[in-house]
Amino acid sequence: MTTTSQVGKATPPSTRHTASAGSPPLRQSRDKIDPTFYWMLIPVLALFAFFITLPALVGVFFSLTNYAGYGDWKFIGLTNYINIFKDPAVLQSYLFTFFFALTTTVVVNVVSLAIALGLNARIKWRTGIRTVFFIPMVLSALIVSFVFNYLFSNTLPVLAERFGLTPLASSILANENLAWIAIVLVTVWQAAPGATIIYLAGLQSVPSEVYEAADLDGAGSWRQFTHLTLPLILGYLVINVILGFKGFLGTYEIIVGLTGGGPGMATQSVAMRIFSGFTGGDYSYQMANAVIYFLITLLISVIQLRLIQRRGVSL
C-alpha cells in the first residue's frame, strides 16, 4: 500500500519532465535537469529510507535471531522461518486474510460501481446525496467498527427477537462461521466511498457523445454498460482492484474493533498475528512472519504492475 502510493506520488514529475525534455523548444539544455525536482524528492527519499527502509532492515535482521524485543538474544539462522511453515495458526491466518481480501475486493467494487453509476445519473439533490455517501470515508475505521460492534451485539439481536427472526437473535460476531461476514460488511461500508470517488471520476471522463451515438444505434442500457462504460473505465477498475486488494491484505483495525480475532481463532488476520509479536515476547518469530508476508505482497504487486503495464494504465 505504502510503496505503491509512494511510487504513485513520485512518478508524475519525472515522467512529465522526460516528456517535456523530448520537445525541442525548451529553455534548458537537454542534459541539465532542473534541481528543483531533486529538492522535492530527496527529503522524501531520506525520510522514507530512515523511517521505513531502515526499520524494515532491522526487522529482517532480528528475524534471524531469537530476540524477544528485550534482553539477551542470539542468532538462530532460518529456524523462525521454518517454524512458521509448521504453525497451523499462522497458516490459517494467511488463508483467512486472502479469502477476506478477495471477497472484500469483489464486493467493494460491485457496490461502489453501482453507487457511482447512481450518483453520476441526473438525479435530484445529487451533490447532497454524494456528500452523504462519502461520510464513512472521513470516519476512523476503529470508531466505525466499535459502533457496528454495538449494533451487531446488542441492537440487531433485540430487533431480530422482537420480529421473531430466531436465527439472527444471537450476535453474528459470536458465530465462528459467520463472523467474517460482519467484518466484510463493515469493511465494505468503510471502503466503498473511496472506490466510488475513483469510479465517479472515471464515469465523468466518459464523453456523453458516445452514449448518444449508442442510443441512436439502439443499444439498451445493459449493453451500453457492458460495451461502453465498462471498457472506458477499465483503468479505474484496475486501480480500484489493485489498491483495494493490497489494502485489505493489511486489514487490522476493523477486526480488532469487531471480533478481536475471535470467536476462537476464526478471524485472525496476518497483520494481527504479526502485531501480537510485539506484546507477546515473540518479536523475532513474528518479524520472520512479516518478512514472508512482505515477500508475498511484493510478488503480488509485481504481478499487478505487469498487468497494469500491459493494460496501459498508470497508477
Added chain:
Amino acid sequence: MNAALPTRRWLLKAAGFSCAAALLPLAGCATSSQGQEEGVTQLRFMQNKPEVVAYFNQVIKDFEALNPDIHVVQDFNEGNFVPSLVRNNPPDVVTRGFAQATADFTRKGVFEDLSGLPSAGTINPKVQALVNSWGQYKGETSAIPFSLAGAGVIYNREIFAQYGVAVPTTWDELLAACETFRAAGIAPVYGTFKDTWTLQQGAFDYVTGGTVDVEDFFARLYAKGAGIREDAAESFSSNFGPALPKILQLTAFTQTGASSKNYADGNAAFGKGQAAMYLQGPWALSELVKANKSIQLGTFPLPATNNPADTKARVNVDMALSITRNTPNRAAAERFVNYLLQPSVVNTFNEKNAAFSPLVDAPAVSNPQISGLAPYVAEGRYYQGAGTYFPPSVPLGNYIQSFVYNRNASQFLRDLDAEWRRVAERTAV
C-alpha cells in the same frame, strides 16, 4: 556472535539517535517548563493501574515531604515499558502484575536484586514464593510483592438470601444452587464470553485451579522444555481432561446471549441484579458498586470438587515492586521502595482496593466483599491461575472461547499441546 555485537550496538545507537532526534524538541519543552532544581534526584515510577493514580500521587506527595531531595514522577503508561527498555531508558521503579510476562523480564535480568532491602524481610515468605516461583535471575529477588489479589465467585448476597441458598462448599452444592436460581428464572452465572480473558480467568482458571495442581503441572511442563508429545505425562491432554467437562457445565449455566456480552456489559448487568454469580476478580467489585450503590456483594472460592478441603482461592500478585538494573538513581529508588513497603502504605492500599496485604503481620480483612476468601488466603490455600502460566504469544483466551462454543474437549487439548510445543521449540533455541 562476535559479528553480532557491534551490529547490535550500532543498531541500538541508530535507533537511539533517531529517537533522540524526534524527541529533542519535546525534551526541550519539558525541561524548560519543569525547571528542575539543583541536587534533586528525579525518579520515574511506573505502575499499570489507572484507577490508583490518585492514591499514588498522595503517597508520592507524602514521600517527597519526607525526602525533599527526591522528586518522583508517576507514569501509568505500561505500553511504554518495553520500548523504554529498548531505548535503555526504563523507569527506575516499576510495579506490574507478576506472572509469566513479567517473569520473562526477570529471567532476562532486567531488574535489580532487592534481597538486601530492609523491607524485604517484612514480606510473607509464602507470597514472596509466589513471585519467585516464576523463575529467578541467578537466585536474586527481583520483585517484592505489594498487593495480592484474591479472586473467586462474586455473588449477590441479596439474591442468595432471597432464595435461601447458602454459599456452596462442594461442586454438587454449586450445581444445585445454579439449578435453584435457574428454576426461579434468574441467570445463575453472568457470562461475558465476548471478552475472552473473562473466560480464561473465570471458568478456566477456577475449575483447573481447583482440580489440577497447577503449579506442579507447569513446573514439570517447563522443566521438560520442548518436544512434549500429547501422550507424555506432562502434556495438557494427560492432565486437564477431567477438568474440562466441568467448565462446560459451569458455562452452560450462564444467561442466554452470553456470547455477545463483554466485561462492561457484565458489570452493568450484574450490578443491576440480573444474575446471582459472576466469575470475576476483585477488580470488578468497584465497577459493580458503580453500577448499583446499594448492592451487597460477597466472594467465595469456587469449589471444583466434592471435597471442601480441596477448595482453593485464585490469587495473583497484582503489584510487585522492582528496581530496574543499572539505574543511576539506585539509592533514591531503594528509599522510595522502602517507603512504599511501609505497613501504613501497603495495608491502606490493599484495604482500599479489595486486595490482600503481602506483609507477615497483615491486618485481618474486614471488607465483606472479599472476606469469604480471607481464611483461604491466610492459610495459604491458593493457586495462581493456569492461564497466567502461558506465554503471551499463546492466544489461550481464544482457544478457551472456541472450546466453550464448540464443546470439543479433545480438540482443545490437542490445540494447547501443539501450541505449547511450537512456542517451546522457538523460544528454547
